[in-house]
Amino acid sequence: QVQLQESGPGLVKPSRPLSLTCTVSGGSISSSHWWNWVRQSPGKGLEWIGEIYHTGTTNYNPSFKSRVTISVDKSKNEVSLKLNSVTAADTAVYYCAKSSGFLQWYLESWGQGTRVTVSS
Amino acid sequence: DIQMTQSPSSLSASVGDRVTITCRASQGITNYLAWYQQKPGTVPKLLIFAASTLQSGVPSRFSGSGSGTDFTLTISSLQPEDVATYYCQNYLSAPRTFGHGTKVEI
Numbered sequence: 001q002v003q004l005q006e007s008g009p010g011l012v013k014p015s016r017p018l019s020l021t022c023t024v025s026g027g028s029i030s031s032s033h034w035w036n037w038v039r040q041s042p043g044k045g046l047e048w049i050g051e052i053y054h055t056g057t058t059n060y061n062p063s064f065k066s067r068v069t070i071s072v073d074k075s076k077n078e079v080s081l082k083l084n085s086v087t088a089a090d091t092a093v094y095y096c097a098k099s100s101g102f103l104q105w106y107l108e109s110w111g112q113g114t115r116v117t118v119s120s
Numbered sequence: 121d122i123q124m125t126q127s128p129s130s131l132s133a134s135v136g137d138r139v140t141i142t143c144r145a146s147q148g149i150t151n152y153l154a155w156y157q158q159k160p161g162t163v164p165k166l167l168i169f170a171a172s173t174l175q176s177g178v179p180s181r182f183s184g185s186g187s188g189t190d191f192t193l194t195i196s197s198l199q200p201e202d203v204a205t206y207y208c209q210n211y212l213s214a215p216r217t218f219g220h221g222t223k224v225e226i
Contacts, residue, residue: 038164045205046156046164046207046209047218050215059215060214095163099211106169107156107209108166
């Protein structure tokens with residue numbers, strides 16, 4: 001069974017980039033799944049950030065405009081998230097999640113999440 | 121972008137009650153609708169996909185219905201372990217938006 005583990009700094013200064021990694025174990029990142037990032041601000045709901053296929057094809061939430069980049073590293077079986085110019089509003093738990101299949105974009109597996117605080 | 125509107129935002133019911141949560145999409149998404157359960161302090165868990173297909177291991181008291189723009193999640197007999205926030209998600213097209221959630225309490 002595929003497991004997802006997010007990692008990254010728990011504290012990021014305002015205006016700096018936020019970089020997180022999702023390590024995939026128990027399966028290949030090159031399988032027929034989309035790899036997603038979802039976040040949840042304190043006390044709030046789920047917000048879909050974007051997704052990537054192992055070919056490098058991405059889809060992003062326009063709410064993040066040009067601030068977000070999702071990438072894959074097949075050699076490390078990792079997916080990365082980079083969010084530029086963060087503010088306090090980007091304080092959240094960030095989840096990595098795997099879609100069910102190539103044309104089935106619902107999220108069947110989730111990582112435990114990593115908490116990120118944006119503060120000086 | 122497709123907007124997902126859930127109602128109610130919260131509800132309180134008794135053990136054994138039938139609970140219904142609705143989700144409306146701003147445009148038709150056929151049956152590309154998923155429901156997730158998030159218990160307090162835990163990771164979201166997939167309950168239902170394709171509007172009505174129960175994910176493996178999910179109790180049969182959960183059911184989903186609907187197509188197009190209007191969808192429903194039903195808990196036929198509410199149990200204490202069902203206390204959670206429930207989210208719907210459009211996965212027909214990106215951005216794969218979530219509803220704002222429905223908090224279920226006992």
